Each structure stands twice: as C-alpha cells, then as structure tokens.
C-alpha cells in the first residue's frame with residue numbers, strides 16, 4: 001500500500017490540506033462523507049486502465065493510506081457494507097466490529113481466512129444474503145459460521161431486492177464495496193445514489209474492468225479530493 005500523508009478538497013471548493021490520520025482529519029472526513037438514509041453508495045478503487053486489482057491480485061496494491069481512511073469514513077457513515085463473496089475470499093477482509101457486513105452469495109462459502117482474522121463476537125455482524133434458489137445451502141453455511149442470513153424475496157438476487165431486504169432490517173445506508181461483478185450489477189440496476197471512486201495514478205495490466213457495463217449512467221462530479229501523490233477521490237452522482 002502506498003504511503004500518503006495529506007488530502008484536500010478540490011471540488012466543489014478548494015480547501016485546506018488535511019492530515020487524515022489526525023483526529024481533526026478523521027472528523028473532517030466524517031463530515032465530508034456524512035450520509036442520511038436512505039442512501040446506496042458504491043466505493044471502489046481503480047487504476048487509470050480500469051483495473052480493480054494490482055500485481056498482488058487484490059485492491060491493496062492500488063490503494064493507499066488516504067484511500068483506506070476514506071473507506072473507513074464511508075463505512076462509519078453506513079449501516080451495512082455489502083460485498084460479493086469472492087471479495088471476502090480474495091481480499092484481506094475482517095468482520096467489522098461495529099457494522100453489518102452483508103455478503104451476497106450463492107454458495108455461502110466465505111473461506112477460512114476471514115474468520116481467522118476476526119473475533120468470534122464479530123460474527124454477529126455477518127449477514128449472508130442469497131436468493132430463494134440457494135436458501136438451503138446458504139442457511140446451512142450460516143449455521144456453521146454462527147451468523148444470520150437473509151433470503152431476498154426472489155429467485156434472482158437483484159441489487160434492488162438486496163437493498164429492500166436490508167431496509168426491512170433497518171439497514172438503509174448501504175455501501176457496496178464490490179467486487180466488480182457485484183458492483184456492476186448495482187450500477188446497471190440504477191440503485192446507486194453515489195459512486196465513490198478512487199482513481200489511482202497507475203497504469204498496468206487489466207483483466208476485467210472495475211465496472212463492466214453495457215451502458216453506464218450519466219454522472220456529475222459532486223465532490224473531488226486529491227492527495228499528495230495524485231490519487232483522486234471522486235464522488236459521482238447519477239443524473240436522474
């Protein structure tokens with residue numbers, strides 16, 4: 001992960017230089033990313049070539065400390081983090097201590113690493129999300145993990161069905177953290193209110209793009225931050 005020390009707002013107004021690792025900087029980020037329900041955000045990092053992962057096969061090698069501080073602020077402004085199961089298996093995910101982690105899955109299989117890295121108590125924050133067709137296999141996994149699961153009211157799990165199922169549990173401020181497969185469904189389905197996209201100033205090999213879309217929404221830039229290494233942090237709002 002690249003080391004960065006400072007960030008500043010560029011749009012809608014140029015602001016002072018902030019140290020996001022200080023308590024003032026953290027409070028500043030919390031104010032920047034404060035959210036009112038209902039809200040569905042997407043939060044992802046991409047290279048300039050559209051890659052969602054770097055040479056290590058995860059997003060870690062294209063992220064940096066400011067990006068992680070922003071990810072943490074967005075999580076604090078969310079009731080639940082929504083991810084595809086492959087992201088949990090591939091990235092160094094830990095179960096959060098104070099937020100719901102809603103994992104969308106057909107298999108129910110999250111691998112072992114996430115549990116090795118997390119406390120037993122944090123399993124209370126894990127929620128498996130599946131469709132009716134996979135309800136039995138996912139229920140069995142949820143029992144094995146000691147966590148809850150939710151079956152969305154459809155055979156096919158659409159982002160709108162996920163959003164609505166989580167809302168019935170009072171989880172109305174959501175951040176989808178990918179990966180590309182799930183994120184593309186969220187954007188294509190038109191449920192995303194704000195795309196928080198970190199553009200890492202890197203080029204390099206790209207397999208699948210961070211979003212695969214037949215056609216994307218028109219967007220406008222509502223906010224833009226930049227850091228001292230040239231990473232930019234865009235907040236795009238679909239024009240509806």
Ligand SMILES: NC(=O)c1ccc[n+]([C@@H]2O[C@H](COP(=O)([O-])OP(=O)(O)OC[C@H]3O[C@@H](n4cnc5c(N)ncnc54)[C@H](OP(=O)(O)O)[C@@H]3O)[C@@H](O)[C@H]2O)c1
Nearest residue numbers: 044045058084085086087105106107157178179180181182
């Ligand atoms: N750049 C970034 O910001 C970023 C963010 C996150 C991840 N990543 C990277 O992206 C890669 C993982 O992304 P990915 O696109 O391969 O996978 P993903 O979106 O994380 O997860 C795909 C899995 O989610 C489940 N799933 C997705 N849509 C579903 C639906 N409609 N209904 C039921 N289950 C559904 C399935 O789980 P099962 O297989 O369990 O059935 C599917 O195999 C990793 O390399 C990770 O490092 C990058």
